[in-house]
Amino acid sequence: MKNRHIGTACATGAFLIASLAATTPVRAEGDSPHAFTGNVALTTNYMFRGVSQTGNGPAIQGGFNYSYTPLNLNAGIWASNVDSSSGTSYYVDNSTGTPVVTDATNPNAQQVILSNPGYSGASMETDFLVSWTPTYDKLSLDLGYVRYEYFQTDNTANNTNEFHLGLGYDLTYVKPKFTASYSDDFFGFGEAWYYDLTMAVPLPYDFTLTGHYGWNQSNKSPNQGGYVDYEDYSVSISREFGGFGFALAWVDRTQTDTCVSPFDCGSTAVFTISKAF
Secondary structure: OOOOOOOOOOOOOOOHHHHHHHHOOOOOOOOOOEEEEEEEEEEEEEEOOOOEEOOOOOEEEEEEEEEEEHOOOOEEEEEEEEOOOOOOEEEEEEEOOOEEEEOOOOOEEEEEEEEOOOOOOOOOEEEEEEEEEOOEEEEEEEEEEEEEEEEOOOOOOOEEEEEEEEEEEEOOOOOEEEEEEEEEEOOOOOOEEEEEEEEEEHHHHHHEEEEEEEEEEOOHHHOOOOOOEEEEEEEEEEEEEOEEEEEEEEEEOHHHEEEHEEEEEEOOEEEEEEEEE
């Protein structure tokens, strides 16, 4: 099992998914209650909760969203390329004290990993999302479900269900939002929680400064098939210009020594260009 989605939401990936959930167009009288929107982005690194999903390589991402505005109901799909490598390894039999190359059927076989797998044959992550996002004056609610799907993967534990509940409040000069997410089997690591606190601050000249802090918590220790709990954080500055969105983020996390290539982590800058339509 590999260290997959053990990382940070920044200006890509989960950030765009969250944007789908939070986007509920205001309907003027006479307008259709049905709204369809889309987005596409180019990013230098697909970071999710502090971990690269592309081996620190670039990604092209995009999605579509449907909203039924009278009830604040949303459904969306979002996708990104990911590292699809299956890894390389061989087996040895060391029962006689002298290692001899063998195959996996040998009961004394020990696997020697040369390179760790990515998504084991899946070159794309496809996320399906449904949510309910009502607002009450300056208070906003986000109750939703995300299905992370990796078609053609050789490891079905990658396919994950996650539920979340978020609360946000518009204080005019700062817009905090807290979200708690839960998965009963997080990419094969068992039960897990993720807590996200994001603060968006409007700046002069239509810039926005966004700070993020996340806490990943597994209900199992690594010896029981879980992972080491860790924190992730990021800060980004963004602005729309000429109909395009531009964002520059700095992403980091704790427990960087537990990351395994191609799921690299640690301090990194991410630049993203996006377009909503």
